[in-house]
Amino acid sequence: MNSQPHCNSLLEADIEVLGLSVRATNVLRRNDLHTVGELTRVSERTLFGMTRLGRNIVVQIASSVERQGLRLAD
Numbered sequence: 001m002n003s004q005p006h007c008n009s010l011l012e013a014d015i016e017v018l019g020l021s022v023r024a025t026n027v028l029r030r031n032d033l034h035t036v037g038e039l040t041r042v043s044e045r046t047l048f049g050m051t052r053l054g055r056n057i058v059v060q061i062a063s064s065v066e067r068q069g070l071r072l073a074d
Contacts, residue, residue: 010068011037018064024057040065043073 010017013036015028031050033039039061047058062072 007069010070011035011040015039018061018068020061020064021057023052024061027052027057028061036065036068036070039072040070041073047072 015025015034015036017036018039020028027050028034028039033042044058044062047053047061048055053061065072
């Protein structure tokens with residue numbers, strides 16, 4: 001069975017599906033990251049550069065993305 005349709009729908013899904021903290025979600029939205037696909041095009045290094053995103057929140061974001069079978073950009 002092809003998982004491509006599931007992957008595409010996940011990439012188009014709102015970041016809320018990742019179950020992130022309210023703080024993490026708010027910071028991502030303020031940086032114009034609204035979908036899972038947009039988030040996967042960003043690296044951890046870029047996330048670290050965002051105001052109000054510390055190491056613990058970046059780890060939380062990366063872990064949530066990985067649980068969905070995806071990963072952040074290199």
